[in-house]
Amino acid sequence: MVRMDDLQVFVTTVEAGSFSAAARQLDISPALASGAVQRLERSLGIRLFVRSTRKLRLSDDGQRYLPHARQVLEALSEGELALADGREEIAGPLRLSMPSDLGRNLLLPWLDEFQAAHPRIELQLRLSDQVADFFSDRLDAGIRYGQLADSSLVALPLAANNRRILCAAPAYLARHGAPRTPEDLTQHNCLRYMMGDLTHERWSFHTEHGVKAVMVAGDRTSDDADVVRRWAVAGLGVVFKSQLDVRADLEAGRLVELFPRAWGQPTPLHLVCAHRQSLTPVVQQLRAFLVQRLQALGD
CATH class of the missing domain: 1.10.10.10 (Winged helix-like DNA-binding domain superfamily/Winged helix DNA-binding domain)
Structure with missing residues (x-):
């Protein structure tokens, strides 16, 4: 059994x-x-x-x-x-951290729904692309992309199959054409994201010929992922973003996906806590709610 x-x-x-x-x-x-x-x-x-x-x-x-x-x-x-x-009715403070782009453009309306269903919750949000400290910031939970550097944290999957995908606006593609291979990106203006002193400029693609990693360059870099997405929508370059972050832009035609979805770099989304004791009823309810909403997207 x-x-x-x-x-x-x-x-x-x-x-x-x-x-x-x-x-x-x-x-x-x-x-x-x-x-x-x-x-x-x-x-x-x-x-x-x-x-x-x-x-x-x-x-x-x-x-x-x-x-x-x-x-x-x-x-x-x-x-x-x-x-x-x-x-029991869940109540009390719920202190959350989450990435700026994902938080503003996808999660905020969902959190409004969650709080409406549980009106005794006091929601406190930290929107930042920098890694939050669960202890000094007194957080109950965080929502993060990718594998965790700190293995002592508890990570529960929200969207295990999420990927980073390559996109650009129709206006940019009309001026510069679309890259056909990862190597073509060396000829394009790539909009990059940075965390602290580290710039995300090594973009990896899981092609049918294996993983292809390319060092990219461009004239714009920001530590705010939402700013990078806005630059892409404005037609200023090519962006490599979580498919969750650009979902609405793709559906509205503001951005165009350039490579097959399967080429995208795996970027799982997790709900993270400092330890298992942090998995309070409100945190567990939130996780189940977010999993349901993310599954409904169908990506």
């Missing part, structure tokens, strides 16, 4: 990239994490991972099984939240 905790270890291992990283997130030993996956493999009669001394990757069976494992865990979580919602 398949155990729920083994499913959780399997999904966390996929998202974290290794048994040791998954063990840190789940606060268990790497041996227990590895043993849980082996027990799950025996229950299913398949190999979920292809293991080597240097790398861990999903097998073909693991790839097929992963979405079903996530669906089971999500259903369990939603059931627990439904029971909790019936027992």
